[in-house]
Amino acid sequence: MSLVERDKKVIWHPFTQQKNMLSPVPITKGKDTLLFDENGNTYIDAISSWWVNLHGHANTYIAEKLYQQALQLEQVIFAGFTHEPAVNLAERLLAILPGNFSKIFYSDNGSTSTEVALKMAIQYWWNKREVENGKWKIESKARNNSQLTTHHSRTKILAFNNSYHGDTFGAMSVSDRSVFTLAFHNLLFEVIFIDTPTKENIQQIQSVIQQHKNEIAAFIYEPLVQGAGGIKMYDADLLNTILSTLKQHNIICIADEVMTGFGRTGKLFASEYVDVKPDIICLSKGLTGGTMALGVTACTSEIYNAYVTDDKLKTFFHGHSFTANPLACTTALASLDLLLKDDCLQKIKWIAEQHKKFIHQLTINHSLLTIKNLRILGTILAFEIVSGKDEYLNSISTTITQQAMQMGIYIRPLGNTVYIMPPYCITEDELDKVYRVILNIIQQSEQ
Numbered sequence: 001m002s003l004v005e006r007d008k009k010v011i012w013h014p015f016t017q018q019k020n021m022l023s024p025v026p027i028t029k030g031k032d033t034l035l036f037d038e039n040g041n042t043y044i045d046a047i048s049s050w051w052v053n054l055h056g057h058a059n060t061y062i063a064e065k066l067y068q069q070a071l072q073l074e075q076v077i078f079a080g081f082t083h084e085p086a087v088n089l090a091e092r093l094l095a096i097l098p099g100n101f102s103k104i105f106y107s108d109n110g111s112t113s114t115e116v117a118l119k120m121a122i123q124y125w126w127n128k129r130e131v132e133n134g135k136w137k138i139e140s141k142a143r144n145n146s147q148l149t150t151h152h153s154r155t156k157i158l159a160f161n162n163s164y165h166g167d168t169f170g171a172m173s174v175s176d177r178s179v180f181t182l183a184f185h186n187l188l189f190e191v192i193f194i195d196t197p198t199k200e201n202i203q204q205i206q207s208v209i210q211q212h213k214n215e216i217a218a219f220i221y222e223p224l225v226q227g228a229g230g231i232k233m234y235d236a237d238l239l240n241t242i243l244s245t246l247k248q249h250n251i252i253c254i255a256d257e258v259m260t261g262f263g264r265t266g267k268l269f270a271s272e273y274v275d276v277k278p279d280i281i282c283l284s285k286g287l288t289g290g291t292m293a294l295g296v297t298a299c300t301s302e303i304y305n306a307y308v309t310d311d312k313l314k315t316f317f318h319g320h321s322f323t324a325n326p327l328a329c330t331t332a333l334a335s336l337d338l339l340l341k342d343d344c345l346q347k348i349k350w351i352a353e354q355h356k357k358f359i360h361q362l363t364i365n366h367s368l369l370t371i372k373n374l375r376i377l378g379t380i381l382a383f384e385i386v387s388g389k390d391e392y393l394n395s396i397s398t399t400i401t402q403q404a405m406q407m408g409i410y411i412r413p414l415g416n417t418v419y420i421m422p423p424y425c426i427t428e429d430e431l432d433k434v435y436r437v438i439l440n441i442i443q444q445s446e447q
């Protein structure tokens with residue numbers, strides 16, 4: 001039996017309608033930007049395998065660090081124990097994160113990093129509730145009756161329409177109500193949604209904030225680029241306006257940099273483009289250079305201190321079996337070593353410049369009637385193909401993936417949104433090839 005046949009018998013693939021599913025492509029090897037299939041074909045991984053891979057596949061430096069760590073300590077319970085990779089990584093992240101962060105909380109992936117952030121922010125207000133409204137006496141009485149009250153004033157989350165923060169229930173709740181969440185709508189908690197800011201709607205957004213300012217615990221946002229929502233970009237200054245209003249009302253600002261972190265947007269973190277810094281930041285995807293699953297939620301001392309008390313009920317009761325897994329932390333450290341080298345930072349700038357040149361060429365040499373909203377930020381380039389509806393279920397996605405793979409490039413449009421987000425080790429020849437294929441796809445759409 002072939003691998004595909006065995007796969008069909010036992011595997012259920014993510015985000016994929018299984019009926020009449022196209023056969024998955026067996027990948028036998030990865031090296032740098034290239035994926036090798038079992039027939040010896042190669043594909044340039046132009047979307048960094050779902051945005052995680054920064055330094056190419058099977059990176060030797062990361063692999064060696066991983067191997068050494070596996071011989072030393074592969075896993076240990078993280079309550080009551082600690083280890084060098086977890087502490088090193090926390091120290092190094094705190095030194096580069098955009099904001100005044102003081103503590104690192106580890107979890108497993110992007111969804112858990114946002115779940116942790118939401119719980120951290122909501123319980124912050126719960127922990128502080130007696131100071132807030134003087135109700136402490138009544139509540140401690142209820143507590144003795146072991147009827148723990150969960151009442152506190154700030155329980156609402158503010159989020160952007162069209163956002164994506166992950167697939168677990170809390171993360172789904174603060175994400176756009178879309179085909180991703182449709183089956184669960186009456187089980188998701190209520191969220192106040194606002195549009196991403198434009199000059200036209202900023203006043204209206206401000207008035208929504210005014211209206212709800214005393215009930216909002218936290219605001220969660222993907223800074224500057226909404227990833228899974230279709231690589232939608234919005235203005236840093238307007239985001240700054242929103243964040244400064246929220247800060248005036250002590251609303252906790254949670255930057256979900258799961259996708260935008262680690263150089264993707266041309267700076268180390270997208271929050272560097274914005275003056276007002278977040279109180280909590282969520283990281284995953286590029287964190288380990290795409291080698292292992294790991295999530296990080298960092299917070300300020302203001303938030304952390306609300307948990308540091310003699311009252312055991314104010315403990316943050318959250319954790320995962322693999323919290324701060326030493327192998328994952330080690331790959332994150334190795335990835336940081338590579339990322340913070342001058343040549344890698346230069347390479348990120350170079351990719352951004354190439355993108356600029358490419359879209360300049362495109363706009364002067366082609367009529368571009370079949371595409372719209374051509375946009376770039378850092379290493380990200382995106383546009384919509386004008387064909388069918390602007391939505392995730394637009395089937396042009398599959399057609400384009402197949403066309404591109406025949407030409408040796410792997411891309412996976414979000415509906416009719418075509419984008420590239422290459423590993424930083426991509427060579428000049430490879431990037432030119434990616435552009436040629438993109439141009440080819442645009443030209444095919446004109447026919």
Ligand SMILES: *Cc1c(COP(=O)(O)O)cnc(C)c1O
Nearest residue numbers: 109110111164165166227258259
């Ligand atoms: C991918 C993503 C997530 C979810 O991360 P997973 O590791 O897939 O759970 C959360 N937020 C953003 C912005 C993402 O792009």
